[in-house]
Structures are given as C-alpha cells and as structure tokens.
Amino acid sequence: MPRTGLWLRVFVALLLAVLPPLLLLVGALLLTETILRDTEPDLVAIVVVAGSIVWAAVLGIVYARGLGDDVRSLLTLAERGDAGTDPEIGDAYRQMASSLDERNRQVAALAREANLVPIDDAPRQVVAAVVSAVRSVMRDETWRCAVLASESEDILPPGIYHGTDESRDVEPIGELERWAAVSAADVPAGRVEGPWGAFAVIDVAVSDRMRAILYAPWEGRVKPTPAEVDLLTLVGQHAGTALEHSLLYARVRSQADELNRLAAVQADFLRGVTHDLQTPLTSIGALATELRADESVPDRARADLESITHQAERLRRMVGQLLVASRLEAGVLTAQQEVFAVPPLVERTWAALRADRPFELVVEGAPHLAVADPDRLEQVLWALLDNAVKYSPDGSAIGVHIEPDGEELAITVRDSGIGMDEATRERAFEQFYRSRDARRMVPDGSGVGLYAASGLMAAMGGSLGIDTELGRGSAFTMRVPAEPSANGE
Amino acid sequence: MLSPVRPAVLLVDDDRTLLSVLSRRVSRAGYDVQTATSGPAALKQLEASWPAILVIDLMMPGMDGFELARRVKQLADLPIIVLSAVDASEAKVSALELYAEDYVTKPFDPDELVARIQRILRRASVGSPQISLSDGDVEVDLASRRLTTPAGSHQLTPTEARLLQVLASSVDRVVPTDELLDRVWTDADGADPSYLWVTVRRLRRKLEADPDHPRYLITERGIGYRLTSGSTITPRA
Numbered sequence: 155m156p157r158t159g160l161w162l163r164v165f166v167a168l169l170l171a172v173l174p175p176l177l178l179l180v181g182a183l184l185l186t187e188t189i190l191r192d193t194e195p196d197l198v199a200i201v202v203v204a205g206s207i208v209w210a211a212v213l214g215i216v217y218a219r220g221l222g223d224d225v226r227s228l229l230t231l232a233e234r235g236d237a238g239t240d241p242e243i244g245d246a247y248r249q250m251a252s253s254l255d256e257r258n259r260q261v262a263a264l265a266r267e268a269n270l271v272p273i274d275d276a277p278r279q280v281v282a283a284v285v286s287a288v289r290s291v292m293r294d295e296t297w298r299c300a301v302l303a304s305e306s307e308d309i310l311p312p313g314i315y316h317g318t319d320e321s322r323d324v325e326p327i328g329e330l331e332r333w334a335a336v337s338a339a340d341v342p343a344g345r346v347e348g349p350w351g352a353f354a355v356i357d358v359a360v361s362d363r364m365r366a367i368l369y370a371p372w373e374g375r376v377k378p379t380p381a382e383v384d385l386l387t388l389v390g391q392h393a394g395t396a397l398e399h400s401l402l403y404a405r406v407r408s409q410a411d412e413l414n415r416l417a418a419v420q421a422d423f424l425r426g427v428t429h430d431l432q433t434p435l436t437s438i439g440a441l442a443t444e445l446r447a448d449e450s451v452p453d454r455a456r457a458d459l460e461s462i463t464h465q466a467e468r469l470r471r472m473v474g475q476l477l478v479a480s481r482l483e484a485g486v487l488t489a490q491q492e493v494f495a496v497p498p499l500v501e502r503t504w505a506a507l508r509a510d511r512p513f514e515l516v517v518e519g520a521p522h523l524a525v526a527d528p529d530r531l532e533q534v535l536w537a538l539l540d541n542a543v544k545y546s547p548d549g550s551a552i553g554v555h556i557e558p559d560g561e562e563l564a565i566t567v568r569d570s571g572i573g574m575d576e577a578t579r580e581r582a583f584e585q586f587y588r589s590r591d592a593r594r595m596v597p598d599g600s601g602v603g604l605y606a607a608s609g610l611m612a613a614m615g616g617s618l619g620i621d622t623e624l625g626r627g628s629a630f631t632m633r634v635p636a637e638p639s640a641n642g643e
Numbered sequence: 644m645l646s647p648v649r650p651a652v653l654l655v656d657d658d659r660t661l662l663s664v665l666s667r668r669v670s671r672a673g674y675d676v677q678t679a680t681s682g683p684a685a686l687k688q689l690e691a692s693w694p695a696i697l698v699i700d701l702m703m704p705g706m707d708g709f710e711l712a713r714r715v716k717q718l719a720d721l722p723i724i725v726l727s728a729v730d731a732s733e734a735k736v737s738a739l740e741l742y743a744e745d746y747v748t749k750p751f752d753p754d755e756l757v758a759r760i761q762r763i764l765r766r767a768s769v770g771s772p773q774i775s776l777s778d779g780d781v782e783v784d785l786a787s788r789r790l791t792t793p794a795g796s797h798q799l800t801p802t803e804a805r806l807l808q809v810l811a812s813s814v815d816r817v818v819p820t821d822e823l824l825d826r827v828w829t830d831a832d833g834a835d836p837s838y839l840w841v842t843v844r845r846l847r848r849k850l851e852a853d854p855d856h857p858r859y860l861i862t863e864r865g866i867g868y869r870l871t872s873g874s875t876i877t878p879r880a
Contacts, residue, residue, distance in 0.1 A: 429728040432749035433658050440664040440753045470750045493841045523841045639837035
C-alpha cells in the first residue's frame with residue numbers, strides 16, 4: 155500500500171472522530187437557545203457527551219480494523235526487507251543464481267580460451283591448447299582429445315592428446331575412444347553410456363577426412379542439461395575451428411617453406427655455378443692473353459687464341475650477368491660511386507664486342523663526368539650493345555648518343571632492329587622473359603640481360619628506359635648521375 | 644753496381660693454374676713473386692720474411708682468405724689485396740675492408756691486378772690510417788672511409804679516400820695535378836684533370852663547411868692541390 159494513502163486515511167479518520175461530536179455540541183447549543191429553551195441544560199450536555207462517545211466508539215471499531223491492515227502490511231514489508239523472502243524460495247533463487255553464474259563463467263572462459271588457442275602454432279600444440287581450454291571451461295581435468303582420423307598425419311598424427319601443461323606423449327587410440335566416437339556420432343555433444351561407463355563426448359567438427367572428439371568420464375554425474383549440451387556443442391565448434399585454421403596454416407606454411415627452399419636451392423645453385431666458373435675463367439683469359447703475346451706462336455694458332463680470348467670474355471660477361479641477377483634476387487646489389495668519363499667506356503665496350511657493324515658515337519652538350527660505378531655501367535652498356543647487335547639485321551648501324559640532361563647523363567643505345575610491341579616492351583625488364591620474336595631470332599638468349607641491366611641502373615641511382623617500335627628498332631636510354639667536368643676555379 | 648731490390652709479392656690461392664698465370668704476370672711487372680696454396684702455408688712463409696704486399700684468394704679450403712688476412716694483420720701491417728669470387732656487395736667483403744686495402748673480383752684481367760699492386764705500394768709508404776684536421780674538428784678514418792666533421796659524417800668513395808690519403812701525406816704542401824692523377828688513379832682508369840676537378844668538388848662538399856670557400860682542400864691554380872691542417876695535423880698509427 156502506498157504510504158500517502160495511509161496518512162490520508164488517518165487524517166480522514168481523525169476528522170470523522172472529532173467533527174461529529176463538535177457538530178453535535180454546536181447543534182445542542184443552538185437547540186438549547188431556541189427549541190429546547192425549557193429543557194435542562196445538564197441533560198443536553200449529557201446527551202451530547204454520550205452521543206460523542208458512541209460515535210467515537212463506532213469509529214474506533216471501524217477504523218481499528220482498517221488501520222491494523224495497514225500497519226500489518228507495513229510490518230510485513232519491513233520484515234521482508236530485513237530477512238528476505240521465504241527461506242525455500244530464497245534457496246531456489248540462490249541455486250539459480252549460482253548456476254547462472256557458473257554458466258556465465260563457462261561462456262566467458264570459453265570466449266577467453268577460444269581467443270588464446272593459437273592458430274599459427276603446430277596443430278599438435280593447438281590440440282593440446284584446446285584440451286586445456288576445455289578443462290578450464292568445464293573445471294574438470296579429466297577431459298582429453300582423441301584424434302581418430304587425420305588428413306595430415308605428418309603434422310597431426312591420430313592419438314590421444316592431453317593438455318599443454320602435461321608433458322605427456324600422444325597415446326595410441328584405444329577401444330574406449332572408438333566406442334565413444336561411434337556412440338556420439340549422431341549428436342554434437344552429450345552423454346554416452348556403455349561397457350566403459352558413462353562419458354561426456356563432444357564431436358570436434360573439422361572436415362570429412364578428419365575426425366576428433368573431446369571426452370571425459372561422466373560416471374555418477376547428472377546428465378548434462380540442454381544448456382550444458384549447448385555449451386559443450388559450442389566448445390566442439392570452437393575446437394574444430396581452431397584445428398581447421400591450424401591445419402590450414404601449417405599447410406600454407408609448409409608450402410611457403412618448400413617454395414623458399416626451392417628458391418634458395420636455385421639461388422645457391424646459380425651462385426655456386428657462377429663462382430665455380432669465375433676462377434677458371436680468369437685463368438683461361440690470362441693464359442690466352444699470355445700465349446698471344448708469345449712471338450713464337452704461329453699466326454694460325456694466334457687466330458684461335460684470339461677466339462678463345464673473345465669467347466672467354468663473352469662467358470665472363472654472361473657469368474657477370476647471372477651474378478647480378480642472383481644479387482638482385484637476394485637484394486644485396488650495391489654499386490661504387492666513382493667519377494669517370496662515359497665516351498671512352500662506350501668505345502672500349504663496343505670494341506670488346508668485336509661486332510662487324512657500322513657504329514657511331516655522338517656526344518653533345520657540355521662535357522660531363524658520370525658519378526656511378528664504371529664496372530657496372532660497362533656491364534649495362536655491354537648488355538645493351540650486345541642486344542642491339544643480336545636483334546638487328548647484319549650490316550645495320552648501331553648508334554650511341556650521350557647528352558647531359560639536368561644532373562644526369564642520358565646515354566642512348568639505338569638500333570634499327572626488330573623492335574618490340576607494347577606487350578613485350580612492358581615485360582622487357584622481367585627476369586627470364588623473352589618475346590616470341592626474340593626466341594626466334596636469338597634462340598640461345600638467357601633472358602637475364604635486360605633484367606640485370608635495369609637492376610644495375612637502379613642500384614647506381616639511375617634508370618633504364620625503352621623507346622621502341624615493332625619492326626623499326628629500339629632505343630634504350632640509361633640515365634646516370636653526372637657532374638659538369640669543367641674546372642669551375 | 645747492385646741491382647735495385649725488387650719488392651716481394653706473396654700470392655696465396657688454392658688454384659695452382661691461376662697461381663702460375665698470376666706469378667708470371669706479376670713477375671714480368673718487376674716484382675719478386677712468392678706463392679702459397681693455403682693460409683697455413685702463407686703464414687709459414689711469413690715467418691721467414693715479410694713481402695711488400697700479399698694477394699690473397701678469399702675462398703680457400705681450410706683457412707679462408709678472411710681469416711688469413713686477419714692473422715696477417717695481427718703479425719704486421721702489410722698491405723693486402725683480396726681476390727674474390729664474390730663482389731663488393733657481399734657482407735663478408737665489406738667486413739674485409741678492415742683487413743684488406745683492396746679487392747679484385749674474379750674473373751679479372753691480370754693487368755688490373757698488377758695496376759692495383761703498383762698503386763697500393765706507391766701509397767703504402769705514405770699511409771697512416773687516420774687523418775685529423777683542425778685539432779680533431781675533421782677526422783678521417785681511411786680504413787672504413789669515414790669522414791667526420793662538426794656538420795656530420797660522410798662515407799668517402801675509394802677514390803676520395805685515396806686522394807685524401809695522398810694529400811695528407813704532404814700536408815700543407817702542394818701536390819701537383821699529375822702526381823695526384825698518377826697516385827690516385829690507375830692507368831686503366833684513363834683519368835684526366837677533369838676527374839680530379841670533379842672529385843675535389845665532390846670531396847669539398849663532404850669536407851668543407853663552405854665548399855665555395857674551402858678551408859682545408861685548397862686549389863693552387865695551375866699547379867695542383869694542397870691539404871691544410873687547419874692548425875696542426877696529427878697522423879696516428
């Protein structure tokens with residue numbers, strides 16, 4: 155009952171208790187003055203007093219009941235506030251709250267453990283982490299995981315797995331696990347009972363080719379409630395997801411490792427071969443040069459020695475290109491920064507090619523010295539001039555044009571050869587890329603030359619560009635940092 | 644009359660063919676050539692006499708060129724050229740700069756090796772690994788080719804380091820252009836005075852607070868260049 159209603163009723167009760175006797179008194183006085191003038195005043199007073207008493211008694215009886223109810227209800231409320239509700243109901247409430255608390259804890263623990271289970275670790279560790287997570291969620295250290303069939307037995311062999319804190323090996327699957335798995339095959343989670351006793355079993359759903367269960371002895375324990383079954387099902391789904399991710403991760407990582415291993419083998423092979431070639435090449439070149447200098451060597455042999463020297467030189471260049479390619483792959487290519495004149499370098503490189511072609515070197519603008527690595531620039535020049543000769547018709551001219559452009563020297567090698575279409579031009583600097591025309595014209599090219607040239611120019615702080623037209627020839631422009639060579643003092 | 648003493652060169656390489664080819668070429672250039680086919684053999688020869696310079700192959704079975712160069716430098720500060728089937732980009736060669744004056748990447752022209760031997764021997768008599776100018780305001784560590792000024796630190800190119808070394812050997816005196824070209828560059832470089840002008844210009848950007856008004860690297864018009872010590876120069880071994 156509302157407290158304001160109570161006070162209103164008390165007020166009305168008092169009013170009713172006092173007002174009628176007053177009215178009776180006033181009425182009696184007025185009557186005494188007028189009609190009952192001859193009546194004894196004492197008698198009137200007695201009647202008034204008696205009437206008031208009777209009225210008060212009636213009111214007292216009537217209101218004593220109503221106010222008592224109010225007071226009783228107030229007392230009940232006070233008792234409830236002080237001592238709680240009925241003991242039986244209180245117990246039920248407490249059990250329910252405790253049960254809810256435990257369920258909330260389990261769900262929170264599941265969420266926490268689900269986050270903690272690693273996916274980037276080996277699947278074996280992930281299974282162990284799943285077991286530990288289930289133990290933590292269920293507050294029960296008897297849970298284990300049985301992997302009955304595995305699609306990747308090398309990384310996750312079948313067996314019984316324990317928690318991460320147990321340094322126990324994987325144990326072989328027994329009859330118990332097989333029975334538990336078969337018994338619980340139709341439901342995601344639940345209690346099964348058989349020759350080995352009662353068990354709670356959760357199906358860990360991974361894939362068709364992989365089967366695992368989480369299980370724990372359940373003897374003498376009440377059958378899991380629907381809510382508990384739901385929770386166990388959730389546990390199974392989380393475990394399945396963690397395992398699936400882990401297996402996927404392990405497979406991707408194993409593939410990546412294999413690819414890296416193959417790339418490393420290829421790089422090692424390339425480096426090994428080129429390194430092994432370097433020392434004998436030095437000896438061959440040096441011996442041939444020595445023999446050529448020997449005046450007792452007949453002219454015919456001298457011509458052969460010339461060929462040996464030239465071919466050794468070509469081989470040396472190709473080995474150099476392969477080395478550059480392998481260094482670009484490894485990201486360890488660096489270049490010296492020296493000051494040097496480009497025109498003599500172009501002339502020397504052209505002479506080393508011994509190409510029987512018209513050749514024109516044009517130098518324009520104020521004299522500049524390149525600031526780059528002369529050996530590296532020579533490698534690039536040789537590759538471009540060699541390409542120009544290889545991919546243009548016999549007898550056609552090759553031209554080199556050198557001109558300063560800002561703080562760079564632009565060195566352009568031009569031929570009137572087969573040129574390139576747009577698709578070939580876009581892929582020209584890719585390693586091992588060779589267009590169909592290139593394969594037809596020069597079947598034994600390596601596809602490394604332009605790739606190495608482009609990488610070398612970048613390493614020197616320069617660049618390499620192509621201007622080409624199919625059937626009309628190509629112009630490759632190297633840009634290297636340069637400085638005016640005039641004496642400014 | 645006594646014939647002039649031929650400087651001794653110790654060649655160390657496990658490839659006997661290359662050793663034979665190089666021996667003949669270096670010998671023709673006027674050097675007294677000794678050879679060894681392994682690191683331990685080379686160290687044994689050093690017990691008997693010290694050559695003017697060592698040429699060491701980097702990749703040898705057993706004790707490699709790196710280890711040999713390290714041990715040689717513990718015995719004596721002999722100049723070393725390393726022959727390498729790897730090039731300057733390899734980390735190991737960078738580390739080798741601590742012990743080797745120069746390296747030649749295989750395959751190479753033996754004439755190039757001879758040119759480098761000549762250049763190093765010409766410089767060897769002047770060498771001090773550190774240059775200090777202006778009472779330490781400017782420090783140059785020639786081994787690591789590092790130049791430090793109050794404004795900051797710069798990496799020198801091998802040519803810039805050689806130029807500074809030659810100038811520092813005659814500090815406060817003019818070194819003629821021809822002599823600088825001869826001692827800093829090899830014949831194979833085909834250097835002309837413009838190489839020197841540009842190299843000096845670039846070196847001044849690293850060395851001088853105001854490259855247009857140099858304090859240390861002074862041009863002697865029509866003659867050559869002079870390195871001033873600022874106040875004093877203190878070559879340190």
